[in-house]
Amino acid sequence: MTRTPLTLEDAPALTALLNRIDAADDLGEPAEIPSIRELLTMPGLDLERDTLAVRDEEALIGFTVVDVHTSLDRDERVRCQLMGGVDPSRRRQGLGASLFAWAEERAAQLAAERHSAEAEAVFRAAGGRDPDLDAGEDAPLTGGAGVRPLLESRGYRRARSWLVMLRELPGAALPEIEREQVRVSAPADEDSEATRLAHLAAFADHWGSAPVSAERWNRWWFSHTARRELASIALDADGTVLAYVIASEDKPGVLHIALVGTRPEARGRGLARAVLARTLAAAAETGYASAELEVDAESLTGATRLYDALGFARDAVYATFEKPVGRLV
Template identity: 70%
Template sequence: MTTTDMATTRSPLTLDDVPALTALLNRIDSADQLGDPVEEPSTRERLTMPGLDLALDSLAVRRGEDLIGAVVVDVHDSVDRDGRVRCQLMGGVDPDHRRQGLGAELLAWSEERAAELAAQRHPERGEAVFRISGGRDPEPGAAADAPLTGGADVRPLLDARGYRRVRSWLIMVRELPGAPIDVPAPGGVRIIAPSDDLREPTREAHLAAFADHWGSAPIPEDRWSTFWFLHTARRELSTVALDADGTVLAYALTTEDRPGVLHVTLVGTRPEARGRGLARAVIARTLAAGAVAGFGSAELEVDAESLTGATRLYDALGFEQEHVYATYEKPVAPAGETR
């Protein structure tokens, strides 16, 4: 029996799917040349994120016993800085089963579920938006007719369904140890690795730091706690800047998602503390600690239009742009309307 002869079924994901979903994500990663494979613990953490109901917010497509496609919907509990409800759509189709309409089917299902969930969680909402990754831009100099890689082959589908590119994100990389970084010690500030009792103070600093950033919405305590205790978290290599009262003024939080690569996941400074070199100081301490721990490189993601000038800071710290990824959005139609 060939795979095309097998029955195709649709059902929600369950935690029993962690091994199969991990394998699917890694097949997608390999085919799309992303270089970002996942492990089962990370997949399980994604599927057990607070606020996610797999029975309602996920859909898996199976051919026989094989998982060949999946999608998960995540609607934020809070609105972003512009009063919008963020509806994140995440999924993919096995490379061997593409061009069969499964991607369009999963996207249509996820939009319908996200719109329903947005209306439930935010009955008095204003605008809501579907948000989805548009993959990686072609490398400079690539031929105009070259096949899209890096997950960007989804873009024709997104264009056809009314999505538009709204943001670009730079992946920046720095070799470790690299050139030494001279960072004067900020007066009256302690630069240290965060202990667990600084989890909530760091979240409060993050809420303040990102309140004026595009697309940012407050992270609730339970989700922050999940992020803080990820199995890939490297808090001993993360850094916070504390004032004399113990207030977190700035932070750089890290994970090790790929062996030997220190991922600087979040960097921020409270608005009232900007301009004092604190972001530079916390990143410098993290890079130095990563080098001592044997990491060969550090990477981070930054909004290409960052209002705080973060790209200039990272350039000055020796980071170099490696890739550009895109975010696509589409407005959610009010109940009873279609777009």
């Protein structure tokens, strides 16, 4: 076996590896080559230094990607996201542990390069989907949750739960929304920065959130999976974006509501409901069979109540695991 950085030419092999992992772990998140190319060219990611691939001769059998945020999060911490996976046929051979060890070392190094030594860092990793309530104690972990024993052995603990919520389309009639001199429409290309600024304001008080750069935001905004005609923004008379929905299509026929936010000063006016209602109605007219979203189970803004009221039903729970690593000195 050899260990080398990922390259852009690895996009097809990495897509195939992720789809083998998806099938084995029952993730329901198939990968496509264009999306993996976007990942590998993500602004701020240095493939040579921030990725590692394990190969058996020419076959890609494992990888990790380290993504250290350039801004501190709400709690003044450096957020270090560790991503990766091992081919299902090559698990329980120590590859996952060795990839994690490399990723943690690189994350600590990169965090120190980007931030003051006085800053505190936190390693974060996906913990997969919770088992079904009716699954027996001896049932195998699926939905990517098989990584949890490895995470826990390395000092990670569950930090947050995320609800996946689904709504069939067209579904029940959507409520009429009084817009109070606010215009709700699909955003245009030139609305990207105004919507990013609204997002920064909307998520400033959310757990784990850190300001996203214009460069990264534009990567999402113009992603090949983005469905901007189905996104929605609420504009006041001055053209300020007060609330927004960002939408994408990651699985055929399913509209993914990637982001929903309202500026703090505009909360309580039904604007999130208005932009969501427009997006859902437009998706139904376009022919989408369903819409899905993920929401923080402990959201301070009562988002779960809003989604319940709009006909979303809770489908699954996913976990984020963290390991605080203290100051960078």
